[in-house]
Amino acid sequence: MFEQYLRIKEEYPDALLFYRMGDFYELFFDDAEVASRELSITLTSRNPNAEAKVPMCGVPHHAAEGYLAQLLDKGYRVAICDQVEDPKQAKGLVRREVTRVLTPGTVIEDANLPARDSNYLAALYWDEVHGAGGAAWADVSTGHWSGLSSTREPELWQWLVKIGARELLLPQGRRVPTAFADMGAQVTPLPERGAFDLDAARRNLLEAQGVADLDALGLSGKPELTRACGALLFYLRQTQKQDVSHLEDFRPLDLSHHLILDEVTERNLEIFRRLDGRSGSGTLVHVLDRTVTPLGARLLAGRLREPWRDPTGIGRCLDCVEFFFGRDAARAELRRALDEVHDLERLSTRVQLGRATPRDFAALRQSLLALPRVRQPLAAETGETPAELRGLLQSWDDMSDLAAHLDVALVDNPPLASSEGGLFKIGFNPELDDLIQLTEHGEARVRELFEQERTASGIPKLKLGFNKVFGYYFEVSKAHQGAVPESFIRRQTLVNCERYVTPRLKELEDRLLSASEERKALEYKLFLELRETLAQARTRFVFMAGALAGLDYWQGLAEAARLNAWTRPEIHDGLEIEIEGGRHPVVEAAQGAANYVPNDVRLDESRRILLITGPNMAGKSTVLRQTAVITLMAQIGSFVPAARARIGVADRIFSRVGASDNLAQGQSTFMVEMMETARILRQATRRSLVILDEIGRGTSTFDGLALAWAVAEDLARRAGGVRTLFATHYHELTSLEGKLPGLRNLNIAVREWKGEIVFLRRLVPGPADKSYGIEVARLAGVPRPVVERAREILANLEEKSQDARTRGTLLSRQSSLPGLDREVVPGPGEESPLAKALRDLDVDGLTPIQALTLLHQWKQTFKDGR
Structure with a gap:
């Protein structure tokens, strides 16, 4: 047995071998130690009294699914080794073979699958020479499969992250890029020559899909995608040990037909998972x-x-x-x-x-x-x-034909295994009916035969008996020996009686003894026939x-x-987005409709960029996200949380929201922010919808302000302006209204009442006048001494700022004197009043807004020629 086990294990060194022995799947050697630890089951040993004990553990075959699910969730592969011949017919050791290799991406049993989501096996191939690649993915449990080709490798990886591939096939030697290292898929390397070979892939695809040309599958001229599809077929045949005839027609993904949300946007909008990585409550899909x-x-x-x-x-x-x-x-x-x-x-x-x-x-x-x-x-x-x-x-x-067939055939509560019998109803098959009668009512059949023989023989005290030597027999007392029929065959003589059998009794007894096995065999045959009928x-x-x-x-x-209480949106081809009384569905579900303040948002030719200011906690991010979420919901054909909505379809939704880092990849919060911003600026089109929250907050004030300013300018001027909602604390940006085409200032209204701030959650025109940062800090629970000290420091800074602003005003007024006039040139050795003003300026006492104001005043002086 161990020779057989080790020979099979040698073919599957990277998998745990579940070796069928009777009613158990057994594991030995290292596999047993791993399974015992991961499944928390007892580790025993084979030949416990021998010097070289063999570690062993096992699980019942009828309960294996639950254990397999645990191993698959932990990233293990499992080779199922079954008995492939009847032990009763085997000469010597029962022949065993691996009938299937279970991996996270190839399972089809409910116990191993997310019931309400897909389970994707994916493959990616990238050709460095031609700068092109393809990614394909299949849900083996349903037969759906698709893929896309691209000349941008990051786009392929983004889609694999989006679909949540559970297992990823890659050519040996290729690794997941560091930017996508946390994608969560189990990576399975395959030989490029065998699995990703182009000719083999083309041949296998045509055979599996039953077509004559790759044109029928949309794969003509897409060799990289063809290779990825071929790798999927190669791997499925290798693990499933059979043809994958259940796969549906392959349909490449046509991005021009869909609104694209990259994996960053999906995360930021919390569509499937919250920002903390958890699913369920707090996500859009949970509400929808x-x-x-x-x-x-x-x-x-x-x-x-x-x-x-x-x-x-x-x-x-x-x-x-x-x-x-x-x-x-x-x-x-x-x-x-x-x-x-x-x-x-x-x-x-x-x-x-x-x-x-x-x-x-x-x-x-x-x-x-x-x-x-x-x-x-x-x-x-x-x-x-x-x-x-x-x-x-x-x-x-x-x-109805199949429904009726199943209803007539199957019992109400069939057993777990098809080999146990007890699957079919009485009346489905005459031969089976007879066997059921024998197995379930055999004693009654013997009694019935006994009554027939007693009546026919006329022996009043004929008895029926049974022992292990003769089986069933008829017993006749000495007094009635003369009435024994010729068909009775003597088997045993006792002092007071004789025991007999009859051909009919022996035939019935033989049938009773074999009926159980015959019934199981016939039911299994009928089960296979029924399965074939359904498969067709x-x-x-x-x-x-x-x-x-x-x-x-x-x-x-x-x-x-x-x-x-959602409403039907109006969908159109234009670029206008008009939302009246819009709400964020997830926030509203958490807070209750009565506590949510709806807001209006309008984007059109004259309002392509909405610059939103206001304090933290006022609701800027909520307004941004609800606009994106309402657009998304409209484009899946859903009603939306708004009193009225008119949505011009978007080709992409981009989001740059919140602060996060990726320390494992050496990326700071600011680096992640800039990478996301770069993606938006490189890929956004006039028909895209962009939501930006706090660009430039991860670096110095002037660097951040300059970047935010430049980003706003780029979005405003690109292709006539990209539809954008831009939330910021840089109040300096509000001066862009009237200077950048289509930019409008909005703010989240706040009121001060008796020293407290009240968040009105209402989006209103115009810029915010204050940030209320210290008040928000107090609400957050910052200790009172710290809050009071912050207020003192703020007052001092504002006083210095006011002094600097006053000096700037005086300088501006002096600009009409010689020295600040562009047409007056200082004489030799004379210091320009402007140079003197710059030398005397208290730079440390200036806030960014005061510095920009002063610079603007000086610039205006020279522009006006004063």
């Missing part, structure tokens, strides 16, 4: 997700990652959401029906790959029987039905899974809109 099925939840996540850009397509989705929004009763009935539907995509995948269990079949039966109830509330609705929904209902497939309907399952996902998506958005 009112879907009932995993199908709808995954569709919603996919839409949030890839929103639409086409106003027509968005409008069709909004029509369907509005249909459900206005029909509370129908929506409630639909939700109840959808609650009975299981994950058709993943169930049908397991059927197709031959890994479905009897419980999976039961889940399919329940789902298919629910399909008419899902359709019923929609068909019963009167009035105009949206075109998208009408088309779905017209092509609806109840799959894969296309129908996929279509109905898509239909159910769409219904759940629409009704889920309508449910969220109803619960939160």
